[in-house]
Amino acid sequence: MAExxxxxxxxxxxxxxxxxxxxxxxxxxxxxxxxxxxxxxxGMLVILIFNFALKLDAKxxxxxxxxxxxxxxxxxxxxxxxxxxxxxxxxxxLDGLLLAPVDRSSIYFGKLLSNLAFMFIVEAIVLPLYSxxxxxxxxxxxxxxxxxxxxVGYIAIGTLLSAMAVQTRTRDVMLPILLFPxxxxxxxxxxxxxxxxxxxxxxxxxxxxxxxxxxYDVIFIAIAFMVFDYVVEE
Amino acid sequence: xxxxxxxxxxxxxxxxxxxAVAAYLALSYAPMEATMGNVQKVFYFHVANAWVGMxxxxxxxxxxxxxxxxxxxKWDIVEVAAVEISLVFFLIAILLxxxxxxxxxxTWWTWEPRLTTAAITEMIYLAYFMLxxxxxxxxxxxxxxxxxxxxxxxxxxxxxxxxxxxRTIHPVVIGSQSAQAQGGFNMSPDMEVAFFxxxxxxxxxxxxxxxxxxRLGNLANxxxxxxxxxxx
Numbered sequence: 491m492a493e494x495x496x497x498x499x500x501x502x503x504x505x506x507x508x509x510x511x512x513x514x515x516x517x518x519x520x521x522x523x524x525x526x527x528x529x530x531x532x533g534m535l536v537i538l539i540f541n542f543a544l545k546l547d548a549k550x551x552x553x554x555x556x557x558x559x560x561x562x563x564x565x566x567x568x569x570x571x572x573x574x575x576x577x578x579x580x581x582x583x584l585d586g587l588l589l590a591p592v593d594r595s596s597i598y599f600g601k602l603l604s605n606l607a608f609m610f611i612v613e614a615i616v617l618p619l620y621s622x623x624x625x626x627x628x629x630x631x632x633x634x635x636x637x638x639x640x641x642v643g644y645i646a647i648g649t650l651l652s653a654m655a656v657q658t659r660t661r662d663v664m665l666p667i668l669l670f671p672x673x674x675x676x677x678x679x680x681x682x683x684x685x686x687x688x689x690x691x692x693x694x695x696x697x698x699x700x701x702x703x704x705x706y707d708v709i710f711i712a713i714a715f716m717v718f719d720y721v722v723e724e
Numbered sequence: 725x726x727x728x729x730x731x732x733x734x735x736x737x738x739x740x741x742x743x744a745v746a747a748y749l750a751l752s753y754a755p756m757e758a759t760m761g762n763v764q765k766v767f768y769f770h771v772a773n774a775w776v777g778m779x780x781x782x783x784x785x786x787x788x789x790x791x792x793x794x795x796x797x798k799w800d801i802v803e804v805a806a807v808e809i810s811l812v813f814f815l816i817a818i819l820l821x822x823x824x825x826x827x828x829x830x831t832w833w834t835w836e837p838r839l840t841t842a843a844i845t846e847m848i849y850l851a852y853f854m855l856x857x858x859x860x861x862x863x864x865x866x867x868x869x870x871x872x873x874x875x876x877x878x879x880x881x882x883x884x885x886x887x888x889x890x891r892t893i894h895p896v897v898i899g900s901q902s903a904q905a906q907g908g909f910n911m912s913p914d915m916e917v918a919f920f921x922x923x924x925x926x927x928x929x930x931x932x933x934x935x936x937x938x939r940l941g942n943l944a945n946x947x948x949x950x951x952x953x954x955x956x
Contacts (some may be wrong), residue, residue, distance in 0.1 A: 658868075678889075709882070717792065
């Protein structure tokens with residue numbers, strides 16, 4: 491479909507389609523607020539449970555904070571990813587999107603953007619809340635960079651796998667089982683780098699982790715871009 | 725019904741004979757390792773099993789890409805065969821490793837990069853089979869599992885690097901030496917003979933099992949087709 495158009499129109503159409511899909515998700519979410527509220531409440535509950543599970547006194551907090559944050563983001567993120575794809579599938583929106591005369595990968599990038607936006611909103615609320623509750627200063631530019639890179643990697647592969655998971659019989663449990671074994675590099679690198687920044691380590695010591703996150707992001711966005719067609723094809 | 729090829733039969737017999745020879749070489753021909761004693765013998769088979777696991781892992785990745793490119797269902801059968809063999813042999817390698825690690829490292833398990841990566845690979849394989857079980861449409865099942873194999877094949881090496889980085893940067897908590905150095909040794913020529921023969925044997929066993937499993941997959945497909953025909 492897209493091949494027939496002139497190359498100039500094609501690239502601008504592609505970007506337009508990506509933003510249209512992302513905007514559709516955000517607009518729907520702004521009206522219903524069911525996804526964000528679920529992710530947020532869930533995220534707060536995870537932090538609350540960690541408080542009792544790990545007895546977060548001042549000493550433990552220094553070492554455990556980055557781990558707790560990433561566990562919270564990972565779990566809340568799964569909830570969001572599952573829901574965002576399930577909505578498309580249940581209401582038949584996915585078929586509509588597939589019929590639209592746009593490149594299939596623009597659907598992937600559109601969903602990627604909206605999922606990423608939800609993730610960032612949750613993080614933007616969880617971080618100050620955690621700072622407030624546990625008296626840890628989390629407003630560190632290095633940490634924010636790590637969270638940005640980690641979230642991109644997580645959502646890049648999560649969007650692809652959630653599109654697969656919703657089409658299986660056991661869809662609600664399928665996503666974490668598929669997703670968690672393949673995002674271990676993101677979790678390892680993100681936890682280490684965030685922990686390093688929180689403990690005031692030098693950037694040169696954490697460079698490897700940042701590089702690893704960057705490499706992971708690039709590789710998995712590229713893979714998802716290449717194979718997304720096979721996942722949504724009927 | 726196609727008959728079992730003669731070469732496959734030869735491979736079957738070779739696998740059995742070589743396995744017996746490899747066992748003899750490992751258990752009796754290779755000299756006793758000075759510090760670890762008998763338990764070191766497990767090493768010959770442990771490495772060979774992990775090797776087969778690796779071969780299966782790589783074959784699965786290649787088959788996954790080939791399926792996505794060609795859409796030919798035979799690659800799906802190859803992919804499942806490779807994943808199944810790799811799953812079993814990695815599991816054996818992990819168990820044998822644990823048996824060796826108990827006396828050598830004084831623990832059944834440590835979060836060493838190779839161990840952890842093998843365990844995560846097993847998790848990816850289990851997820852792979854759960855994914856396959858959850859999809860009824862054969863075309864979609866083949867497509868999704870090929871995509872997941874590809875994702876797994878790319879993520880496992882990155883995981884290995886990440887965990888190795890994690891280990892080298894981290895202070896060593898247990899013991900003063902690194903876990904990798906503990907239980908290291910140099911092979912004598914006799915040991916090398918036993919070791920490489922064992923690797924060779926398990927490569928033959930891999931080829932044999934792989935072929936069998938692909939044949940089984942083809943036959944299962946044929947049965948499925950016949951069943952559908954009867955039902956019509």
